[in-house]
Amino acid sequence: MERKNLYIDFDGVILDTITPLYRDYEDQKVTPDKRIEFYENYPWETIINDDYIINDGINDIDKIIESDKFNLAILTHVNSLNEAVLKIKYLRKYFKDITIIPVPKAISKTKMIHTKDAILIDDYAGNLREWKEEGGIGIRFNQKGNAKGFQVIKDLREVIDMF
Numbered sequence: 333m334e335r336k337n338l339y340i341d342f343d344g345v346i347l348d349t350i351t352p353l354y355r356d357y358e359d360q361k362v363t364p365d366k367r368i369e370f371y372e373n374y375p376w377e378t379i380i381n382d383d384y385i386i387n388d389g390i391n392d393i394d395k396i397i398e399s400d401k402f403n404l405a406i407l408t409h410v411n412s413l414n415e416a417v418l419k420i421k422y423l424r425k426y427f428k429d430i431t432i433i434p435v436p437k438a439i440s441k442t443k444m445i446h447t448k449d450a451i452l453i454d455d456y457a458g459n460l461r462e463w464k465e466e467g468g469i470g471i472r473f474n475q476k477g478n479a480k481g482f483q484v485i486k487d488l489r490e491v492i493d494m495f
């Protein structure tokens with residue numbers, strides 16, 4: 333069987349960076365005009381670590397690799413080069429031979445790769461909508477099972493039996 337191209341988002345899928353980011357955004361009363369600056373200067377090293385793993389995400393990625401059904405890559409938006417470096421170093425601790433694609437925040441994930449028939453697992457429905465418009469297959473990652481019009485999973489390993 334031909335392997336499917338599978339892209340997995342990082343924030344809100346592998347690590348729950350979203351909760352501390354939003355909390356600090358609120359606590360610091362960041363104004364909309366300072367939003368980009370906030371993300372660029374955020375101390376990402378404080379949240380890119382094992383404390384924020386969602387469910388058993390890292391082990392699930394191992395299971396996905398073992399299934400041999402997919403060409404797997406991590407596709408993650410980044411606000412700064414420092415954030416990209418931290419994410420790559422974090423993922424490299426666990427995965428020696430995996431493709432990691434940091435995408436500048438201002439660019440759609442669909443503009444970085446060939447999307448046709450490729451699968452994207454992402455927690456953000458906006459990314460999934462763009463992905464689908466470009467001929468890809470979107471799967472929403474959501475702990476409450478909130479699908480927003482897509483197939484939805486709570487654990488990454490669920491994707492293994494979907495294809």
Ligand SMILES: [Mg+2]
Binds near residue numbers: 341342343345454456
């Ligand atoms: Mg995300």
